[in-house]
Amino acid sequence: MASMIPSSNDFWFLPLGGCGEIGMNLNLYGHAGQWLxxxxxxxxxxxxxGLNRVEMPDPLFISNRTERLAGLIATHAHEDHIGAIAHLWGQFRCPVYTTPFTRQVLLRKLREKGIEAPVYTVLPGEEISIGPFQVRWISITHSTPETCALLISTEAGQVLHTADWKLDAAPVVGPALERSDFTKLAHRGVDAIVCDSTNAPQKGHSLSEAELFEDLLATVRDAPGRVVVACFASNIARLQTMGNVAHVAGRYLGLMGRSLHNMVSCARSAGYLDTYFNPVDVRDLAYLPASDVLVLATGSQGEPRAALHRLAAGDHPDLELSPGDTVIFSAKTIPGNEGDVEGLIRALTDKQIRVVHADHSDRALHASGHPYADELKQMYQWVLPRIAIPVHGERWHMKCNADIAQASGVPFSLLGQNGDLFDVVNGRVERGFAPVGRLWLDERRAQLNKVERPC
Structure with missing residues (x-):
């Protein structure tokens, strides 16, 4: 492996981001002299x-080998999977492949930076060749539409790259996962699964998105005044659920937050949010009876420039909350954001606004988009891989994932971190194969800088 050029007998997996951490994913596969x-x-x-700085993987390894980069696949539209493409594509200049909804989101980002990159649409279920890699897109359920696992096949072996996923029989937006798509893989002899570890420590099974409707509806009906629901803009399934809630509760639906408007526009362009999702003009909200208003807002993580923060501060140009209004946090607090969220809740409660948070409610107000232990076990038993390679988690998440794989009958697990090279054919890891680090975006100067600290 010392040559750093994979031969036709090699099949390598090399994470430059997202292995040993949650977020900032950048994965490379190597075979026959090329990378995917x-x-x-x-x-x-x-x-x-208190401001958030945008950081992304340092792609130095592959930026120095762009003549060997066959293409870039975006598995779904979350920022930790596509957010760096518009910033780094100029270093790659390769074709990009993704599904229709993610393409809409990505094109908006590229156009904002004046980038005309070739972005090709691939439908779930399609199989195409990218250099020496044969790639099949397999529908898998997550919290944003058209998320796909990838079956990456080469002459040297096959890997199932799960991306983010869960087993959801009723995902609200998009089709349910087809079990047969994965059980059939066992007969093909999958060498390895590169698998999401985010919720591996959680026992049992994650909630289905469809299970949230009744509890969210009950919480809205309990509220005498306006209701503001904070959730992730990219969670299109949650947006549709709240559209359904607004319809049944007889409330006007409003949208607050630039990213929320952008995501809704992209979703509609791709054919989603076409039923019971009819937002009124945000400027009309202040003139409607308080008990008739349901607002979706950005800012569930306490972001200082988001719509909910401005509502709490009383400086939103379109609406002012009043005592007796309700704010529902329909999202889990991401570790590291606890202080910001607690400060936001204090600001709201000081204004005598009732706050209901998914983290502290007996009702089901949020459903994770990542698999719990029983779902991981089921996937391993369906696919029967030779090797499990846990990613998308800190070390302890990945260790839990590896333990589940072993208990599910997977013969081998390979644990590593960013920069390690996973040799799929021979089932071993070469530590520190590639340099890794982080870049941060200085938005004032529109430039990227290296993060001068250990990552």
Whole structure:
């Protein structure tokens, strides 16, 4: 492996981001002298002053080998998987492949930066050749539409790259996962699964998105005044659920937050949010009876420039909350954001606004998009891989995933971190194969800088 050029007998997996951490995913597969990139995302690091700084993997290894980069696949539209593409594509200049909804989101980002990259649409279920890699897109359920696992086949072996996923029989937006798509893989002899570890420590099975409707509806009906629901803009299934809630509860639906408007526009362009999702003009909200208003807002993580923060501060130009209004946090607090969220809740409660948070409610107000232990076990038993390669988690998440794989009958697990090379054919890891690090975006100067600290 010392040559750093994979031969036709090699099949390598090389993560430059997202292995040993949650977020900032950048994965490389190597075979027959070429590389295939899967995802290229960002993360957000808290800086002095409380603002989040956009950070992304340092792609130096592959930027120095772009003549060997066959293409880039975006598995789905979350920022930790596509957020760095518009910032780094100029270093790659390779074709990008993704599904229709993710393409809409990605094109908007590229056009904002004046980038005309070739972005090709691939439908779930399709199989195409990218250099020496044969790639099949397999529908898998997650919290944003058209998320796909990838079956990556070469002459040397086959890998199932799960991306983010869960087993959801009623995902609200998009089709349910087809079990046969994965059980059939066992007969093909999958060499390895590169698998999401985010919720591996959680026992049991994650909630289905469809299970949230009744509890969200009951919480809205309990509220005498306006209701503001904070959730992730990219969670299109949650947006549709709240559209259904607004319809049944007889409330006007409003949208607050630039990213929310952008995501809704992309979703509609791809054919989603076409039933019971009819937002009124945000400027009309202040003139409607309080008990008739249901607002979806950005800011569930306490972001200082998001719509919910401005509502709490009383400086939103379109609406002012009043005592007796309700704010529902329909999202889990991401580790590291606890202080910001607690400060936001204090600001709201000081205004005598009732706050209901998914983390502290007996009702089901949020469903994770990542698999719990029983779902991981089921996937391993369906596919029967020779090797499990846990990613998308900190070390302890990945260790839990490896333990589940072993208990599910997977013969081998390979644990590593960013920069390690996973030799799929021979089932071994070469530590520190590639240089890794982080870049941060200085938005004032529109430039990328290296993060001068250990990652």
């Amino acid at each position: 990139m899967v995802d290229c995302g960002v993360t957000f690091e808290k800086q002095s002053g």
